[in-house]
Every structure is written in structure tokens, then in C-alpha cells.
Amino acid sequence: MNIYVGNLAMETTADELRKEFTPFGAVLSVTIMNDKYIGSGQPRAYGYVEMASKSEGTVAIAGLGGRILRDRIVSVVEALPLSDKAGKVPTDKINPLKRRGERKRQNVN
Numbered sequence: 578m579n580i581y582v583g584n585l586a587m588e589t590t591a592d593e594l595r596k597e598f599t600p601f602g603a604v605l606s607v608t609i610m611n612d613k614y615i616g617s618g619q620p621r622a623y624g625y626v627e628m629a630s631k632s633e634g635t636v637a638i639a640g641l642g643g644r645i646l647r648d649r650i651v652s653v654v655e656a657l658p659l660s661d662k663a664g665k666v667p668t669d670k671i672n673p674l675k676r677r678g679e680r681k682r683q684n685v686n
Contacts, residue, residue, distance in 0.1 A: 578627070578633070578634030578655065579625055579626075579656040580598075580625065580637065580654070580655060581653070581655070582594065582623060582625065582626055582651055583623040583652035583654075584623070584649050584652050585622045585624060585646065585647075585649065585651060586646065586647035586649050587620045587622060588620075588647060589620070589624075590609070591624070592607075593646070594607045594609065594626060595626075597644070598626050598628065598637050598641070600640075601628070601634075601637035601640055602628055602632075602634070603628065604627070604629075605627040607624065609624035610624055610625075635655075637653070641653045
């Protein structure tokens with residue numbers, strides 16, 4: 578299970594995040610996002626933790642949601658997939674209000 582962890586302090590390391598999640602189960606990987614693509618390499622204050630199973634991930638989310646790490650309350654939720662294999666967002670993940678707006682724009686043309 579892939580877990581999004583937001584509102585991290587800029588100084589948070591992957592090792593620190595791993596230590597927080599390990600009591601809840603096997604941690605397969607930890608990635609803290611950064612600006613490597615624009616050259617600064619500065620952390621982006623969010624990351625992803627991959628747990629070995631969905632049950633361990635669910636317990637970790639419940640146990641760590643709202644916890645304070647480095648003086649910041651972190652957000653911990655299940656990460657959603659970006660898209661299906663065809664590169665399209667699954668229709669069950671689209672905001673219905675946004676879909677209505679898209680239909681209106683299509684009817685105008």
C-alpha cells in the first residue's frame with residue numbers, strides 16, 4: 578500500500594519517516610519528494626511510504642494521522658493512483674462537479 582505523508586518539515590529525512598512507520602509493519606520504500614527537476618534539490622514537504630500490505634498501511638494511517646513530527650502536524654492518507662495504464666484518470670476518481678463543468682464547456686462549442 579502506498580501512503581501519502583504531507584506537511585513534513587523540510588528537514589525530515591527518509592530514515593526518520595521509516596522509523597515512524599516501522600512499528601506498524603514492513604516498510605518497503607520511503608520517498609521524500611524534492612525539486613531535483615528544477616535544480617534546487619530542496620525538499621517539497623511531502624513524501625510517500627510504501628507498506629508491505631494494505632492492512633499494515635491502514636493501521637499506520639490510523640496510528641500516524643495527526644501526529645506531530647518536528648513540530649508539524651502531518652497528514653497521512655492512502656495515496657491514489659495517478660492514472661490507469663492508458664493514461665486516463667479512472668472515472669470513479671473524477672470529481673462529479675468538475676465533470677459537469679466539462680460538459681457545459683463542450684456544449685458551448
